[in-house]
Amino acid sequence: MSHTTQVPHRRPVPDRTAVPTAPPRARRRPSSQQWAAWAFLTPVTLYLALFYAYPLYRNLDLSLRNYTVRSFVQGDAPFTGLANYRTVFDDPTFAPALFHTVVFTAVCLFFQYAIGLALAVFFNQHFRLSATLRALFLVPWLLPLIVSASTWSWMLNSDSGVVNAALHAVGIDPVNWLTSPSWSLTSVITANIWIGVPFNLVVLYSGLQSIPAGLYEAAALDGAGAWRRFWSITFPLLRPVSAITLLLGLVYTLKVFDIIWIMTKGGPAESSTTFATWSYQLGFGNLLPAFGPGAAVGNLLVIAALVFGLVYVRVQRKQALT
Numbered sequence: 001m002s003h004t005t006q007v008p009h010r011r012p013v014p015d016r017t018a019v020p021t022a023p024p025r026a027r028r029r030p031s032s033q034q035w036a037a038w039a040f041l042t043p044v045t046l047y048l049a050l051f052y053a054y055p056l057y058r059n060l061d062l063s064l065r066n067y068t069v070r071s072f073v074q075g076d077a078p079f080t081g082l083a084n085y086r087t088v089f090d091d092p093t094f095a096p097a098l099f100h101t102v103v104f105t106a107v108c109l110f111f112q113y114a115i116g117l118a119l120a121v122f123f124n125q126h127f128r129l130s131a132t133l134r135a136l137f138l139v140p141w142l143l144p145l146i147v148s149a150s151t152w153s154w155m156l157n158s159d160s161g162v163v164n165a166a167l168h169a170v171g172i173d174p175v176n177w178l179t180s181p182s183w184s185l186t187s188v189i190t191a192n193i194w195i196g197v198p199f200n201l202v203v204l205y206s207g208l209q210s211i212p213a214g215l216y217e218a219a220a221l222d223g224a225g226a227w228r229r230f231w232s233i234t235f236p237l238l239r240p241v242s243a244i245t246l247l248l249g250l251v252y253t254l255k256v257f258d259i260i261w262i263m264t265k266g267g268p269a270e271s272s273t274t275f276a277t278w279s280y281q282l283g284f285g286n287l288l289p290a291f292g293p294g295a296a297v298g299n300l301l302v303i304a305a306l307v308f309g310l311v312y313v314r315v316q317r318k319q320a321l322t
Helices: 032-063 069-075 083-090 095-122 131-135 143-154 162-169 184-209 213-220 225-238 237-256 260-262 274-285 291-321
Strands: none
Touching: 032 291, 069 095, 083 095, 083 291, 095 131, 095 184, 095 237, 095 274, 143 162, 143 184, 143 260, 184 213, 184 237, 184 260, 213 225, 225 237, 237 291
């Protein structure tokens, strides 16, 4: 009788060096909330692409090619690289236009902010007729620019303007506000300050409403005067609102065209020419338009606004981290 020896069954030893593999995940389908988010985001994306990204691209392409009137019809403008920018930098109008742009922007920003802040602090006292007077100060901001500029042109007219009439009444000789190279830039700066003050007033006044009144009461109990309360409480706490107000005012002032063109057309003798008016003159103000250099000047304004915008974002991030 034969006996068979059965070998006991051994379990396989697991390989500990093998990397475990995760089971395949099922592909997640977008939820209804994600579809709703995309539905709301799509119109905004299309709007930005059509009305911002595409025009910027076309303006950049315009500045890098030698476009003529025939090129717009046939679409065969040759690529010239940075030749249009070199033409702009070598133009004798570049230096005075740059100087006028800097002076126009800096002076307007300073006085618009200073006057707007003073009026905001004044109206923050909530006296009788405060709301009515505050509404009247919004009139220059609500008027169309062509109406405001035309009104200032009439007021500053050398022969029949009310400003020269008032000067004559007090024995001062009339001034050629719009036709003198010494006064044309001052005239357009004055008009633009008058138009921009209401915007600063509204934004800064809204910022003052967010400052707790208890801080002023505590400072008054400690013996702080009006100026000390302003410099120690109002101005520091209003800094974020002031930053965005100045940034928006800078972007707006850099591209001001209507007021200058209606009042002086950049003259006389280019004494009030800025980059905005010069860009228009190059592209549309001549019988033989220079579309490429005109677009190049416009891109310089875009770059300036972009640089200041990036500086603002960087400063805001640093303040948020501190």
